[in-house]
Amino acid sequence: MRRLLRRRTEAEIAGEVAAAAAVSAPLADPDPTAAAFFDVDNTMMRGASIYHFARGLASRGLFTTKDLLRFALGQALFRVRGNENPEHIARAKETALAFVAGLKVDDVVRLGEEIYDEVMADRIWAGTRALAQNHLDNGQRVWLVTATPVELSRVIAQRLGLTGALGTVAETENGVYTGRLVGDLLHGPAKAEAVKALARREGLDLTRCTAYSDSVNDLPLLELVGHPIAVNPDGLLLEHSRKRAWPIRDFRTGRKATMIGLPIAAGAGALAGGVAAAIALRKHYRSV
Secondary structure, three states: OHHHHHHHHHHHHHHHHHHHHOOOOOOOOOOOOOEEEEOOEOOOEOOOHHHHHHHHHHOOOOOOHHHHHHHHHHHHHHHHHOOOOHHHHHHHHHHHHHHHOOOEHHHHHHHHHHHHHHHHHHHEOHHHHHHHHHHHHOOOEEEEEEEEEHHHHHHHHHHHOOOEEEEEOEEEEOOEEEEEEOOOOOOOHHHHHHHHHHHHHHOOOHHHOEEEEOOHHHHHHHOOOOEEEEEOOOHHHHHHHHHHOOOEEOOOOOOHHHHOOHHHHHHHHHHHHHHHHHHHHHHHHHHO
């Protein structure tokens, strides 16, 4: 029970920090109390954003296959057996710390912009992008909500013309990541806490808001809003959505059966790729 209470406290802190870091872009004809929230990996983008980021770094020769495989194995075990286990989540958090420690924020943002244009832009689901644009056209603000570091998630939101992004927040000192997170990973319950904190700040009516995700891990977020929608859902979310009569949007034409099983592998690759990339980046920047 003590571990569960501590876990919830960290989720609340992560949510509040993520909401505080969010910056809103103005709308010409705003609908002030309604908004939409989109998960990124396998919802807005095919695959995992941080894995694509790592691939972009690999093309620059900044990390090795050995690094990638070592961390991929650890994150795969976390995804398969430890999603709600405090011990496994703590290990994943330590991995996230390795990802950011010693990096300059400006370097991450610059590389994120370059790699988005080179690698990620073509992997945005056109159908999901159209859903987001529909909300914008109706005067509603649109945020990404993701465990991806907030600096990278902001790049994605800016490139898509969205309002902003809620992401995992890492501590910095003098423009350099310290290796500590502020609160927790923006995962599972922490996403819901972030949206609640943002709703308080922005005056949103959550019963008028919409959330989109592919993953059963995002049930706290989906159940928080008045209009939950499953996009490219994994098997468990698909089953839950059918029972609750939630709308389902699937843009994986021709590969639905295969891709329903991908979130575990993609999520593992996502964090693993980011960690491996960061280790190499630290070595690279410290040598110049």
